[in-house]
Amino acid sequence: xxxxxxxxxxxxxxxxxxxxxxxxxxxxxxxxxxxxxxxxxxxxxxxxxxxxxxxxxxxxxxxxxxxxxxxxxxxxxxxxxxxxxxxxxxxxxxxxxxxxxxxxxxxxxxxxxxxxxxxxxxxxxxxxxxxxxxxxxxxxxxxxxxxxxxxxxxxxxxxxxxxxxxxxxxxxxxxxxxxxxxxxxxxxxxx
Numbered sequence: 001x002x003x004x005x006x007x008x009x010x011x012x013x014x015x016x017x018x019x020x021x022x023x024x025x026x027x028x029x030x031x032x033x034x035x036x037x038x039x040x041x042x043x044x045x046x047x048x049x050x051x052x053x054x055x056x057x058x059x060x061x062x063x064x065x066x067x068x069x070x071x072x073x074x075x076x077x078x079x080x081x082x083x084x085x086x087x088x089x090x091x092x093x094x095x096x097x098x099x100x101x102x103x104x105x106x107x108x109x110x111x112x113x114x115x116x117x118x119x120x121x122x123x124x125x126x127x128x129x130x131x132x133x134x135x136x137x138x139x140x141x142x143x144x145x146x147x148x149x150x151x152x153x154x155x156x157x158x159x160x161x162x163x164x165x166x167x168x169x170x171x172x173x174x175x176x177x178x179x180x181x182x183x184x185x186x187x188x189x190x191x
Contacts, residue, residue, distance in 0.1 A: 002117075004139050005120060005139065006133070006140070007143070011144050011146055016126055017154040018153040019153050025150060032175075048086070050125075051125060053089070060080040061081060070116055071148070072128045083136065084098055086176070088128055089102075107132070126158075140185065166186060168183055
């Protein structure tokens with residue numbers, strides 16, 4: 001079974017975007033940007049919700065061709081284009097950039113994808129991740145916590161019907177007080 005990871009930049013009070021979808025507080029420094037780029041390079045498949053897809057696909061397909069593009073941004077753009085992607089949306093009619101569109105039940109499709117042979121999968125976007133989280137499909141959580149309180153916005157976690165036990169598997173400090181914590185979901189053992 002493939003491993004499904006949900007990872008995002010998050011404020012100390014638990015949001016991935018401040019009110020008005022403001023992401024200005026989460027602009028990564030060079031070391032953190034390289035971490036995210038390496039993650040894209042290691043990910044075999046990314047699952048996107050519509051909102052994040054629209055943001056990413058409006059920038060990264062041509063980011064390496066923009067004046068002043070740094071070597072790190074060029075590498076990220078190339079990795080992003082090469083990585084297969086699945087976009088979940090009931091409103092979009094088409095996607096491009098090495099992506100396919102799924103308009104049916106996300107839980108069923110994510111479970112099917114997880115059951116296939118293959119490498120790691122990342123889920124990107126709070127709404128899609130919330131659906132997978134409630135269905136118990138997420139195997140790993142990566143929180144890159146920035147030392148800022150934004151007071152509201154889009155939360156990283158959703159409300160759950162029951163507890164999910166996690167095991168801390170990695171911590172890493174980045175410059176400017178940013179801290180990565182990575183947790184694996186503890187699955188009940190079967191006899």
